[in-house]
Amino acid sequence: MSKFKFKKNANTPEISTASLPDIVFMLLFFFMTVTVMNTDTLIVANELPNASEISKLEMKDRIITVYIGKPKEPFHETLGDEPRIQINNKLVSIENFGAVILEKIAEKPEHLRPYITVSLKVDKTASMGLISDVKEELRKINALKINYTTFKDDAFQNILK
Amino acid sequence: MASRDEAPKVNAGSMADIAFLLLIFFLVTTSIETDAGLDRKLPRVDNIKITQPISKRNLLPVLINGNDELLVDNEAVDLRDLRTITIAFLDNGGATQADSNYCDYCQGRHDSKSSDNPEKAIVSLMSDRETSYGTYISVQNELVAAYNTLRNRESQRLYKIDFTAMEALYSNAETSESLKIELKTKIRNIQELYPLKLLETERQ
Secondary structure, eight states: OTTSOOOOOOSOOOOOOTTHHHHHHHHHHHHHHHEEEOOSOOSBOOOOOEESSOEEOOOGGGEEEEEEEOBOGGGHHHHOSSOEEEETTEEEOHHHHHHHHHHHHHHSOGGGGGGOEEEEEEOTTSBHHHHHHHHHHHHHTTOOEEEEEOEESOGGGGGOO | OGGGSSOOOOOTHHHHHHHHHHHHHHHHHEEEOOOEEEEEEOOOTTOOOOSSOOOGGGEEEEEEOTTOOEEETTEEEOHHHHHHHHHHHHTOOOSOTTSTTOOTTOOSOOOTTSOSOTTTOEEEEEEOTTOBHHHHHHHHHHHHHHHHHHHHHHHHHHHSSOHHHHHHHHHOTTSOHHHHHHHHHHHHHHHHHSOOOEEEEEOO
16 A cells, blocks of 8 residues: 555646636637727717617718717817817818718719718717708718717617716 | 657647737727618708698607707607607597598597698707707607607518518618518508608708
């Protein structure tokens, strides 16, 4: 019996961390599938409101995105407090807005032009004045399909200030 | 020599570091998809103004003032009641049985002081320049929800499927062409029962 040496292992067995990268890769794949790459740096504050009766914007190539909101902190001093329009990293004034949208439509291929939707991503605290002007401009250039882009959630949360 | 029976272990400690780095990169450069919202079609500019005068009973004026307060048909209304009020207005079917405008699928009160039938019923949404966008969207959401509730009810009665489900299937790129054609006619039928006549204007 004493042939076997009873080796007293004083070390507690190490926790195997071999599965840690697997867990992290799972998180990574989740983010890769659920999110979209942001090509635009937001100059304006853009917290979208909630709505429940929404439809998904299927075709990404037929969408022109317009951001509207008050300028964010670093730009606050130079640009003021009024809501502004941003298209693709540049601020646009309401006078040039029609021309810029027409430019963006001209960049799209011919066969898509009648199906273009303008996606309005407006901050929930922005006031309606500028948005009414934007809608008028869009009517003038005949870009009639618009989408008020929102998160999918209970719409009553929008009014709790 | 003693380690010949066991394969040399690769140190997997740095794998986690690489994975964390990639994860942080993705967290910083991407955002959760927000490509869904309320679809609207703006009216054309060369629209001839109303061809025939709309009688007061066929028009539901919804006004939002600069303080985000709602005024529906000259009565102060809470946002929570807007949906039921709109449904009652649309589904009223005030035209009598003898009238050519009679609505046989309406389940409303058939009040002669409210809309004749859903095709004549117009909801007009007027907002102030100072109204906040969040409230505007909530109101629009409730109005569209009223239309969707009625459309879903009719769609369930006729086709045993929700209208919103049909729309989702139709716009999904993966449904087959034949199914899409079938869905299109059904969707068109339901839309004709309760047409979305929603005017958006700004108070001058």
